Amino acid sequence: MAYERNIGDTLLAVDQISLSFGGVKALSNISFSVNEHEVFAIIGPNGAGKSSMLNCINGFYHPQEGTITFKGKTRRQVRPSEAAREGIARTFQNIALFKGMTTLDNIMTGRNTKMTKGIFWQALRFGPAEKEEMEHRAVVEKVIDFLEIEAIRKTAVGTLPYGLQKRVELGRALAAEPDLLLLDEPMAGMNLEEKQDMCRFILDVNDEFGTTIVLIEHDMGVVMDISDRVVVLDYGKKLAEGTPDQVRTNQTVIDAYLGVAHDDEDE
């Protein structure tokens, strides 16, 4: 990007994380940190532990060792709902929307953690709950406008094409007004035009709202274009960390991606 970005202090620090399922080591001794307002990518071949890493960050998995520090608060075990309340929102590799509900309602669920009035008031949609709902709806409408999905506001999500469903899922995550946004393969299965749109939205989110973004992506072109820094995982281990340029020229990374044996000199 040609313009200046004000990257801030460390927002998220992952320290010596190890995670295993029975005898399988999904992650071993992973450490990295993400700064405020950064676009940070986690890349690696299939089974490298990328999604497990995200799952640890938002409290879905509980690593056996290591700590995660978010906004200066160090924690060992956290529930996903707590993580959400602290300001972490995410999207999933396989779309996890309520298929029968409209786009509007799906995005509205993203406001769930911010709703303070009890279920009784919400059910009646009366008095304070009505005022609260209007405030939430205003936020949701901003998201809809931002993602340019006005035309599908009242459409059931299940009937939408895949690319749009991905966009709705991003919308739901944005509705929570997160400080940290985790995107699990936001561009998987998209065509070129949809990918370009999604890139633009990710950069715009980062730019307009100052949201810190951690994303997993397979499309190297995309990752190198939009990320400030990249960490490379392979078989649960960290291979490299740095700017896209540094990572691109890192021999270990090249080898891992091309599947070349480590003692072989071929490219």
Place this chain on the structure above:
Amino acid sequence: MGDAKAAGAMADTFPKLLIENARRFGDRPAIREKDLGIWQAWTWQQVHDEIAAMAAGLRQYGFQRGDSLAIVGDNRPQLYWAMTAAQALGGTPVPMYQDAVAEEMQFVLEHAEASFAIVEDQEQTDKLLEVMDRCPKLKEIVYKDTRGMRHYDQPFVRSLDSLMEAGRAFLADNPGWFEAEAAKGKGSDIGIMVYTSGTTGRAKGVMLSFDNLIITAHNGVLWDGLNENDEVMAYLPMAWVGDNIFSYGQSYVAGFCVSCPESSDTVMTDLKEIGPTYFFAPPRIFETILTQVSIRMDDASKFNQWLYKKFMDIALRVGPDILDGRPVSFVDRALYALGELLVYGPLKNELGFSRFRLAYTAGEAIGPDIFDFFRSLGVNIKQLYGSTEASVFICMQKDGDIKPDTVGPPALDVELKIADNGEVLFRSPGVFVAYYKNDEATKSTKTDDGWVMTGDAGFFDADGHLKIIDRAKDVGKLNDGTMFAPKYLENKLKFFPYITEAVAFGHEKDHAAAFINIDLEAVGNWAERRGLAYSGYTDLAMRDEVYDLIAECVDKVNRDLSEDAALSGSQIRRFLILHKLLDADDGELTRTRKVRRNTVAERYGELIDALYSGIDVCPVEASVTFEDGRTGTIKADVKIREAQIFPSQQAQAAE
């Protein structure tokens, strides 16, 4: 000019009309826009204040009398205001097509010598910045949407908010400035310049004076009795002359409210929410709506299908007569009333047509089926014939005197005559001043005594209604001397829901032949119901089953043609389904989606040869331009089919 008197009592420029409307209609809504899911409205007084601020802002940044202001974007209140703001300063607004690529914009910007541009958003700003170094006159770009614009630090790019802020500050110190500026304008000044899409060659800048626009708009208002209680939806391109009359001129003259949709994709939903009373749409849109209704009915429950069919039969039988006030039996009236309750009413409500007092269609011939469908539902859809050079209205149908195949009698104050070669000529108060910087074209279009050549061939029927058959220069002859009117054949083909576009050939050939574009939605749905898998347009278009389907349509057209002695010889002998949709981005259609015959003929020369050579398959490669401006190629084997030819009915009868 009978009504110049009536118009003379009114203000003679739009800025003056605005001041008058702010006084007359003060707190009535003038314009609405759906923003963040809610309809926001501005009253005439508020619109007046906004426009005054915008004009003052433009002046602060150096917009002078005689300057041109380019306006690019979807239909947005602020962009409509920009038109009046420029006019108040003695400048000329030039609304431009928002989906044009940068190079097309460059031509208009350069030709119109626009010094300022007010654009909707980042996308349009980027396009202008791309060509700015080739448009030396362009000094300032003002954008409405701030999204994504934070990092544009060029000194000549600024937000509309900041410009209006400067304007407001100036107005606070100079009360009455706007009124004084507006008073300097007069009716004969150029009010708006629009560029014609031009089926041939480069676009021409049509200069329309305030008199042209206001008198014509006023005549339309008188013709149909429009008033401040009407509602209009502004969704067609602002660069098109029609929008300047329907959503701008007539709104100022009659004082009615114009609603801007949330985005171009939400028009149908917004239509339903607003419920306009006065509506304009090209035939294509009515066609799309009918296609969607048919598709949705095909998927409805058996009972609903039965109900729909039963009552549509009644509507088609008596609906048009009821609408036109002709006598209908009591039983039929009762049945129709029941149908209104059960079918027509809910359907119209679903489409957003419930409050329509009148709807116009123009630009192309409308299919009689489509026309009858909407009229039978009680939708007062009428045809008009117009052109940019006439400030729209030339002919328009009168309530109660409607025929599906004519465009009606001349509009108020319009004189019409037919030249020897069949070309239609008109003279009216709306006749344009001149083409900008193109005297040659002005002279070849407009005579010294004000008659304008339309380039369309037509004739008057027994009731004095004008019937247009084709472009005068397109009417040709087959080698055996039979008259060949390509547009006539194409329209007949396009009246089928499965066919979205057709191009007929035959001039100086042995027989007529046609290219066909299938309607992806209609044929796709048809294929789905038959369990026919396909990967995209090209794949679907190449299917034998689809060819069978289209062959049936062509056969029907041929049977129709065989009933008319003059046209029976021009039955379509061979046709093919094109492997790609004709597209404006490839230059094959104009921005208003009319076929550019020459471009198509050049580009698909080998396919035309194949139509006349007797071969069955022709391999082709076509270049396509994607929406992001990149280009690619499509390869396909295009099949050619023979159609059934019917003996001339009249010849048979004579035997």
